[in-house]
Every structure is written in structure tokens, then in C-alpha cells.
Amino acid sequence: MTAMASETVKAAVVDLLAASCVAGRYRVAGHAVTEETAERLKDSNRLVQVYLKRGTFPKGSSGKHGPVSHDVVLTIELTTAAASKADLSVFESESATPAQLAEALAESQDAGEIADADIDEFFRFVRDLVMSNSNTNLGVPKTTFRVADRWIDTWEKSAPIQRGENAILALSMDLSFRVAEHLSGATPVTPEAGKLLDGEITTTTDEDSEPVGCAGVLAGG
């Protein structure tokens, strides 16, 4: 069974994000990660998850026998983690002056503050990538099919949560687009009047070998 166009777009967006990742700055998952573990956070503090969230098939813009319009919402969820930072060498120095300590204190950054700035930058990067003029088809070759009405409708940042010394922050954006879906599976055979068709009929029987039902398949479908 072939993948739906929406699934192809999701896979292409995952590939697009993975291909644009420079020097492991983030990790990409083509599904919703239930919970981020400390072990994974140790490797990289940024994660992007891509998954299909919902879709509608508008009846008015779909053909009865032809392709069906599919309005899809793809969620792109960004997660980042950060620990508080300061120039610890100043505090550890025996010879640090009060002025140097005051400066190091003023420049220290809270985990939540760092995570917030980091996720804003991460969002800017991903949004620029997805909405770039060179990605109007979201990474799907235009010869395969067209992706229409690509747009980031909404985004929302969650409240930070604490995991160990890290503040973890998530930002979720909804990317909507429209594709044409083709029905997969067997092609139905439309009988023509007066034409003989080959076929196969399978009967089912009960324990007394009495027929209780049958199913037929016409040749070619």
C-alpha cells in the first residue's frame, strides 16, 4: 500500500530539517517523543519532532472518483534544554576583586532565561527554513506532487519544566498545507453491459458443510 501524500510531506519535512542541521545543533524525530530523557539531553540540547496532527477532507473540493483534497496540519515541536551559566572561574578565584565578582554576577544567566533565548533562535531558524522560498513544496520534488497553501498558522511556547539542572522549554507550531490524496489499493472494475468477465467466487460453509456465505473477486480488481 502506498503512503498518503501527507505522509510523504511529513517524511520530506523530516529530511529537510535533518539535511539543514549543521554540526549536530539539533536532533530530528519524525514522531512525537513521549518524554525527553536525561541521557538524550546530554547529547544535544535541541530536539525537533515532526508529526501529523490532524486533517480534513473537504467534500466540496474533491472529485467523486478522482483525487481527494486533504487539508493537513503537521506539528513541528521544538524542545530545548539549558542550565544556568556564569563565569565560575571568577567565583573560584581567591584573588577576584568585588568589582570582578559583581561583573560576573551581573553576567550570570538563569537556566530559564537561556532556554527562552535559545528556543526563540531555534524557532526563527526552523520557521525560516520551512517558509523559505526554496521550500515551497516542503522538500517534496515538484514532479512527485504539488503541496499547496503551505503556512505556519500558529505557534505556542510551553512553560519551562525543570529536569535535573536543566530548564526544558518546548515550542509547538502548526504547519498547514493541502495535498491531493489518491486512493490506494485495488482498482475497482466497472462492468460493461454484455461483456463476460472472469472471476472467482469463494464460498464459506458451516460445520455441517452447508453454505453460509460467499465472496467474489472479478479478474483485474
Added chain:
Amino acid sequence: MGGFVAEAESYLGETLEGYTGELVTMFAPDGATHTAQGKVLRETFTQDTDGQRVIDHKPVVELRRSTLERIPADGEKWVFEIQPHPAAGSETAMYLLKSTSKEGASIGVMRCYLEAMVQS
């Protein structure tokens, strides 16, 4: 302060600064260094979804308000130096003051919530 409250405050000398008391060094926003004796409640352990142990580097320091030269105000950045491990003579580490608790203030306790830091 009088009666029961005064008595409770005097007990802090034993409960916070007595045999459980440890040296706490505090760096104020103006760069001044203060020291105090206080009780350090150390890391707790939680488990993540992989069953691995996660150390919450968020110690809590309880101090006697009356012994402090300056009390951290809301929004001020302070760095606390404490021993992450209670063993005598172990190394100290720096923590950023996240917030202070108002509870216990009436009997002279100040609870400081700290957060581990990494080198910037």
C-alpha cells in the same frame, strides 16, 4: 519579636548552625562576599523514562536571618558556594540563587533555593 517566636528563633542557633550547620559563602550583587552557617538540604534523585537516575542539582540552604549582613531581595542575582557532598573537606561548587522562601520568615528562617551552574 517575643515569647514563642523569640524562643523559636533562638533554637535556630542549634538546628541551623549547630552540628548540622555548614559554611555557606554568598556573593552579593555588589561583589561583596558574605559567609554564614546554615543547613544544606542536598540533591534529590528522580528517575527518567529510561529508568536512569537523574540528579536534581537543586539544593536548598536554610539560614538564620538574624545572622545575615544582607538579605537577598527579590530579583537580585546571588551566587552561593556550598559543598555538593556533605563529606568533610570535600570540594565546593557554585550555585545560582533561584528564589527565597517567605515561609518561616516570622521565626527568622530564610530558605534559599539554588540551581547548579555551568561555565559560560
